[in-house]
Amino acid sequence: MQRNYVEETAVITEELIAEYKSYLYKEEKSRNTVSKYIRDIRAFSAFMDGGLVRKENILAWKEKLQATHSPASINSMLAAVNGFFDWLQLPELKVKPLKIQREIFSKPEKELTRTEYLRLVETAEREHRHRLALLLQTICSTGIRVSELKYITAEAVKTGRAAVDCKGKTRIVLLPSELVRVLGRYCSSQGIGKGMIFCTKNGKPLDRSNIWKEMKYLCERAKVEPDKVFPHNLRHLFAKVYYEMEKDLSKLADLLGHANVATTRIYTMESGVKHVRQLERMGLVFAGKQKPHNDDYVVNNRKRRN
Template sequence: MKKEDAKRTITPELISGYAVYLWEQEKAPATIEKYTHDLKALCGWLDGAGITKAALVSWKEHLKEQYAAASVNTILAAANGFLTFCGWTDCKVKPLKIQRNLFCRADKELTRGEYVRLVRAAERAGDSRLSLILQTICATGIRVSELQFITLEAARTGRAEVCNKGKRRAVFLPDKLCRALLRFAGKKRTAGAVFITRGGKPLDRSNVWRSMKSLCERAGVAPAKVYPHNLRHLFARVFYALQKDLSRLADLLGHASVNTTRIYTAESGAEHARLIGRMGLVIT
């Protein structure tokens, strides 16, 4: 190992220091957790070798064989941020270039009908909490991590104040949802988050994810379509179909850029194909 490379070794202390730095930058806890996980994975791949540009380019090629391009870029973002933190900017690697898709994959798009089947399946299973969680996420467009901000106070006023990624935004709750939330909470509880564990803490995203997956077979919906964030995408598509207002949708979703919001409004292309078919431009 070269002498200068020995100075560029990822250590647990450096990763911990970077995590503290991210916290001071007010990054979301989930972001900090993912970045530290990715750095530990890089550390394992290096297997004691020092950080060099050549090593990281090889690691990038390894990632390309294992993950989709978007996932590779999130991992590279974690590594490049860490390199900047350490002052090793000469080793940073470029993200993959991704051409924006006009349409999402049909096998990934959750339809309104499939969403209804998931809700009904939860109700048949006697899981009223899961049924209401699905409806809360889909009817408001919130992230699963933002469920903690759906409180009894918000259900009474029809408006939740959500704080995420250093930004605050108002989330409006439909009247019908407010009534359902208050019925679910009952008369014994007067304040706090609606969805809590037996210990009284807000639900963890992993709990919601596993519960949703358990509905797939009963609801007849492909598991690849069933995860909390897909409910947020369904909210975005339905809202955009009604309003055609990307800026307002970006505000509702808490996006800093409408370019991100465009990804959420992408459909499988089936509707576009039907519209093209109705144009009547094929003569023979």
């Protein structure tokens, strides 16, 4: 049905996008994923401006994006549009992603350190934002996603285990004993006997943007660069600390809920500071006056003998 629709009109309409959105939800895609896909498809639709859908138009959009977006963002947008064309049974309209060389170092200006994380927690406690301090520690000590906070319940605290369901897959997240202790004390003080611990007054899961705003509030007071402070960076810090201790990517992938170890590698990238220190310890750069080259040494000796 979708194929005939496009062949007859060759135009992406809001009705067609709405149908695809409904399909994504039936496929049990997360709300954030669906929103992202639909936003990217609408961006392409706006570029088309009601024009006919042709392969050359998609290639032109891809080229235009290269002037304003990073390669990773472009590939993400292309993946969304390609998925849309798959659903329409029009694979011939799909375009190839950009080739990106895998980065081996993370950006130091984006890397949240353990010391900075501790300052954020201490600042939250000092500012009497106890729930925020616990939220930071919960994400960072378990490695869960922000969207998985809703599975941290009073019942989970009692058992020390949270059953987390993400993208149709369930995994068990173990809660450290110290986290169980502080969360249990918080539940008692707030009268939380069952259900979610981190939720709004209406009992809904905390929104990602609200958590981000609260974290940004701490930046200046904790003397931490704002670019380093966002919820997902706490998950990255968990991954780096775990990997430094265990050096086990497969186990870390299980803990993070990754289906592919390649994704986990991204979480364990370092800024390169340690690598530079290791290069310096090799001592292959000679400070001060360099020793003469062997050929120069031979020539000079001959001159002295003559």
